[in-house]
Structure formats: C-alpha cells, structure tokens
Amino acid sequence: MRIFENLESEVRGYIRSFPTIFEKSKGAILTNEQGEDYIDFFAGAGTLNYGHNNEHISSALIEYIQKDGVVHGLDMATSAKKEFLQTFNDTILTPRNLDYKIQFTGPTGTNAVETALKLARLVKGRSNVVSFTNGFHGLTQGSSSVTGNDDYRDESYISRSNVSFMPFDGYFGDMNTMAIFRKFLEDSSSGLDIPAAVIVETIQGEGGINVASKEWLQELESICREYDILLIIDDIQVGNGRTGEFFSFEFAGINPDIVTVSKSIGGGLPMAIVLLKPDLDQWKPGEHTGTFRGNNLAFVAAKVAIEQYWQNDDLTNAVKYKENLLKDTLQKIADKYKDTFEIEIRGRGLAYGFEIKGDNSVAGEISKYAFEEKLIVETCGSEDQVVKFLPPLIIDEDTLVEGLNRLDTAIEKLVADKKEKLTGEF
Known part of the structure; x- marks a missing residue:
C-alpha cells in the first residue's frame, strides 16, 4: 500500500477503510492481488446495482x-x-x-x-x-x-x-x-x-x-x-x-x-x-x-x-424478496446482541442501516472487523454511527446470506474483544 501513501493525495478515503489492493471483481465479489475474495455490501456507494462486470x-x-x-x-x-x-x-x-x-x-x-x-x-x-x-x-x-x-x-x-x-x-x-x-x-x-x-x-x-x-x-x-x-x-x-x-x-x-x-x-x-x-x-x-x-x-x-x-417486474420482485431476508436477518443479529448494544434497523429495498445507539464508534469498529472477515460494509450518518448495507441488486441469495453470516461473526468477535479488554482492566 506504500505507493498510495507516497503518491496519492491525503484526500483518499475508502482505501483507508479497506486497505488491500483489489485486482478483479465479478457480481458481488471483489478479489485482491492475493486472490482473496471479499463480499461487497458497498457496491461503489450504490454505483454497482447491477454488480461488478455485469456480463450483459x-x-x-x-x-x-x-x-x-x-x-x-x-x-x-x-x-x-x-x-x-x-x-x-x-x-x-x-x-x-x-x-x-x-x-x-x-x-x-x-x-x-x-x-x-x-x-x-x-x-x-x-x-x-x-x-x-x-x-x-x-x-x-x-x-x-x-x-x-x-x-x-x-x-x-x-x-x-x-x-x-x-x-x-x-x-x-x-x-x-x-x-x-x-x-x-x-x-x-x-x-x-x-x-x-x-x-x-x-x-x-x-x-x-x-x-x-x-x-x-x-x-x-x-x-x-x-x-x-x-x-x-x-x-x-x-x-x-x-x-x-x-x-x-x-x-x-x-x-x-x-x-x-x-x-x-x-x-x-x-x-x-x-x-x-x-x-x-x-x-x-x-x-x-x-x-x-x-x-x-x-x-x-x-x-x-x-x-x-426493466422490461418486467422480475428485478423489483427479487429486490423485495431479498429486502425481507436482509431486514429479518439484521433484526435477528440486533436481537442477539441486545444486551451489549442498542441497535435500530431501518431502510427500504436494498438500502438498509444498522444504527448503534449511544456509542458512535461502534459502527466503524464493526466495519473494520467485517473487513477482516472479508466483507465490505461502510458507515454513514452524522457521526458515522450507522453501518450501511448497499449490496448489488443482483446478488444471489447464498452470497447475501454468507455476507450476513460474516457480519454476525464480525460483531461476535468485536463483542468478545471488548469483554476481554474490559476484564483485563479490572
């Protein structure tokens, strides 16, 4: 990453949140130079609704x-x-x-x-x-x-x-x-x-x-x-x-x-x-x-x-189906960690937010831990207190589910690390 630090302006942003060099992409997957696949729940901030390198x-x-x-x-x-x-x-x-x-x-x-x-x-x-x-x-x-x-x-x-x-x-x-x-x-x-x-x-x-x-x-x-x-x-x-x-x-x-x-x-x-x-x-x-x-x-x-x-309603129906899957799974994750975080789920279609109340730093930590699990999610909100989900609209159900599983794993590891740190302080 040194070439970017030496030559690219300090204004660079997402490269700091996702510090790897991507080489290839297809559908909802980004692949880095080491051949590691990342599930993309970012989609170019909504630019890639039809996925990376859509074959058509x-x-x-x-x-x-x-x-x-x-x-x-x-x-x-x-x-x-x-x-x-x-x-x-x-x-x-x-x-x-x-x-x-x-x-x-x-x-x-x-x-x-x-x-x-x-x-x-x-x-x-x-x-x-x-x-x-x-x-x-x-x-x-x-x-x-x-x-x-x-x-x-x-x-x-x-x-x-x-x-x-x-x-x-x-x-x-x-x-x-x-x-x-x-x-x-x-x-x-x-x-x-x-x-x-x-x-x-x-x-x-x-x-x-x-x-x-x-x-x-x-x-x-x-x-x-x-x-x-x-x-x-x-x-x-x-x-x-x-x-x-x-x-x-x-x-x-x-x-x-x-x-x-x-x-x-x-x-x-x-x-x-x-x-x-x-x-x-x-x-x-x-x-x-x-x-x-x-x-x-x-x-x-x-x-x-x-x-x-857009010749028919197939994509519209697919988005609504995947919205229910996304919303329900996010709510299950929120319920799972309700003793640790107060989380609000909101959105429409395949634009959803996962807001952590009370501690604005947690969303950024979730994004960081998710990246370690090979999942790309960004944050948004006035204090970056919301994890934002914008997967490609054409994402298949298995990849969507796997991405949400990786999110769950990331939060689980974050919670465990926080507890370990808290235990070590006493």
Whole structure:
C-alpha cells in the first residue's frame, strides 16, 4: 500500500477503510492481488446495482469498442445516445406516466445537482432553496451548500447563503415536520424566503439511511404545489432500482418537477442526467455545458441494463424478496446482541442501516472487523454511527446470506474483544 501513501493525495478515503489492493471483481465479489475474495455490501456507494462486470453490460461495451463506436462526442448526436434516449423513454418513463425532458450533465451526481439548482433558480427567479437536515447532495460548491453534515461544509469556506434547512421526516421523533415547514411558509416574519425549489432524498443514504414516509413525501409535494415551489428529488444513490421500483419516489405516487439521477444509471460507468418537466426546459443552447456530458460508453451500458432488467417486474420482485431476508436477518443479529448494544434497523429495498445507539464508534469498529472477515460494509450518518448495507441488486441469495453470516461473526468477535479488554482492566 506504500505507493498510495507516497503518491496519492491525503484526500483518499475508502482505501483507508479497506486497505488491500483489489485486482478483479465479478457480481458481488471483489478479489485482491492475493486472490482473496471479499463480499461487497458497498457496491461503489450504490454505483454497482447491477454488480461488478455485469456480463450483459461488458459484452455490449466490448462489441461497441471493437466496431469503433464513438466514445466521446460532447453533446453531438450519436447512435449510442439515440438508442439510450429511446430505451429510457419507452421502458422507464412512458410506463410510469412520467413526462420529462432529459438533460445530460457532467458525469457525476454533484454535476446533476448543480444543474438542477441552477435551473430551478433560473426558472423561478428566486435564489433560496430548501434542503433538509442530514441531507447529502454532493461536494461541489452549490451541492455542498444544500448538504447538511458540517464535515462536508466547513472546509470549503464558501458563501452558503440562499439555502434554508428544514427538519427531515423523523428528525423530531413522531412530530410531523411538514407542519414546521408549512408554518415557516405561512408566517411572513419567519425569515424564510419563499424558495425556488426544495431538494430532498426519499432515503438519506449518507445521512444515515433515514427513510421518508409516503405521507410525508405526499405532504411535501402538496406544499410545493401550493406555494409554487419546484420539487427536486435527488435519486442519485437510492434510485435505479435500489428500493425495488426504478425511482425511489414511485411508492409515494408523487410527480417531482426535477429528478437527479447518476451512479448506477451508467451501469458502473460515469453518467448523470437531470429529468425535468418540459415547461422547465428554459435553457438557451449551450447555456449549461460540460466536456464529458456525452459519455457514449455509459449510454451503451445504461441501455443494456434497462433492456435486461426493466422490461418486467422480475428485478423489483427479487429486490423485495431479498429486502425481507436482509431486514429479518439484521433484526435477528440486533436481537442477539441486545444486551451489549442498542441497535435500530431501518431502510427500504436494498438500502438498509444498522444504527448503534449511544456509542458512535461502534459502527466503524464493526466495519473494520467485517473487513477482516472479508466483507465490505461502510458507515454513514452524522457521526458515522450507522453501518450501511448497499449490496448489488443482483446478488444471489447464498452470497447475501454468507455476507450476513460474516457480519454476525464480525460483531461476535468485536463483542468478545471488548469483554476481554474490559476484564483485563479490572
């Protein structure tokens, strides 16, 4: 690992949590240079919903490259883009009665968020945007301004004006936090400027797997309509089937004005899009551009993934089946160690959190011990107090069960070591 320590910037992150050199990957398995296999419950932070080196995607990419398909074309018209647009519209948008124009941005999620914020302010002629506690939307200037965690905000030293934060669903326990938002909008002396837009995740991934209810999202949409506020759903981490349905907001029956999509939309390759209602498409030609807004390899991968997994409900049903297995097993593990830790299980689809109450350091220790058991899991939450589970959607049942067994073993060893240490102190 010395070459990374000597040559790579100190900003490197996940390499510190998972200190081995990976060489190969397939499905839900990562293999290091020593030939050791690790079960991946991280999936590139939600980028690899269809698994590592998905055979359908890899075959299509190889074929495309071998026939000298256009790799980079800015936003010129290419066959790959044409076929993706048609497939996405016919298979994803039309069956869901969603009428959106599709804007290609730079290839990362934060590019999509920056675009959505800029467009909302341009369309509404207002500067303020409302975000929510524990929200995460990226680390460029505009995106970090709507991100709640101060670890991501303090170092940038930028002006963070024109953003107001409201409490997310469950932030005050059972209190209906939408009532607070409505009161601030109703009261002309609240200090809240009527925003151009609200940006929200239906499940806060980095924020700790905080799940918004159907009723909360429906009330949020109702308030936005009442006050002429655009509703932006950030579906970057928990979209693309992560909750079972393609979009994470489908279960609530809402119709966002703008949706940001990235991570798994590119089948593992860099790609981001903004979906916007046609009347909001008020850009002038070239008004918002980017050199890599035309990743044709990602267009090929995305088209194949949609054709392979979204022509029917098979993947949706598989995710819901595996959700029950994941949730039930996590609860059994929590019950097993209830005399040692107070654990809360929450999530939806194949995005789950395992929060250890009272000691924020335990989640990180679980991740470390899990890595020793050849399981990759990361942490999230305001204090990294939540173990986050984001396995590939295509993970087979045996591998999912084995990964959970390794988690159980890791926690068992952690508990034993803690008891041994405590005994040694007396």
